[in-house]
């Protein structure tokens with residue numbers, strides 16, 4: 001019984017091959033500046049509540065409704 005079509009698990013979302021590489025904007029609760037954090041870093045630091053941004057800054061995640069004061073120039077470079 002050779003299947004002509006390989007079964008695909010329906011649970012997968014996202015872009016194949018790009019997983020963990022997409023940067024996520026996280027607003028620092030202290031400075032209100034939005035830093036870019038990789039998804040991988042988000043997953044690794046979620047429980048701690050703070051993330052390491054691309055620029056090396058440790059970001060204390062603000063509430064999602066918090067308005068940002070702009071993006072970190074180091075992160076968007």
Ligand SMILES: [Zn+2]
Pocket residue numbers: 034035036053054055056057072073074075
């Ligand atoms: Zn930054």
